[in-house]
């Protein structure tokens with residue numbers, strides 16, 4: 001999964017060059033994991049897509065990149081599902097919202113937190129970790145919310161909740177109450193590397209910890225947990241992830257509170273004991289995210 005994630009980001013950074021982007025996305029395959037009756041996860045390039053389907057509607061949670069829309073639609077059809085009725089964006093990042101424009105033009109309704117719409121309109125300026133141009137009108141959510149909303153369909157009650165964000169300032173989690181499933185968006189990764197906290201988009205390690213604690217209090221040992229990137233997970237792994245972040249914060253803040261500069265703290269390698277592997281976000285990046293989050 002790591003390779004897949006990194007290659008998708010590498011491809012995304014070349015979006016200014018359609019030929020390169022097209023070639024990279026051509027080789028992407030969408031794979032499907034059915035995790036409960038009427039619920040599936042689609043893995044491809046970009047954020048994991050949750051699908052709710054049944055008699056009432058087809059709901060996508062996130063939609064990856066625009067060049068993948070036809071492949072995603074084919075994967076949805078292969079489930080026996082109707083065409084996409086609703087798209088929920090867990091947050092505004094381009095690897096989760098790239099399909100919005102095409103899907104909305106085909107009649108899907110885009111739903112997201114208020115801040116997702118604002119950030120899609122504004123884009124991310126040069127100097128951000130991932131600069132992004134403003135999104136076209138058709139890609140924008142048409143139903144937005146502050147705290148959340150609930151969908152009553154396909155024999156389930158599906159809560160979409162903003163719990164304070166953390167990865168950005170507009171992260172929602174999606175919770176199937178009866179089927180006991182939660183989609184975490186990028187509040188949770190099961191890929192190597194450190195968590196990505198997009199401080200340019202209002203992300204905060206402090207908020208991330210609070211949000212993870214809220215989710216952990218909502219779910220149980222049988223809950224199926226869909227991460228933003230990486231394979232399926234569960235409550236025990238999510239708890240370990242939260243505790244890993246908590247311990248990292250304690251170590252970094254100990255240095256900060258003793259008067260270290262950020263550079264000195266990074267040089268002291270306070271996270272050296274963790275085995276996070278090689279990923280998009282390195283230990284020095286994560287130390288900086290913590291530093292900024294607790295100023």
Ligand SMILES: [Zn+2]
Nearest residue numbers: 047095186228
């Ligand atoms: Zn992502």
Ligand SMILES: [Zn+2]
Nearest residue numbers: 091093167186
């Ligand atoms: Zn993200």
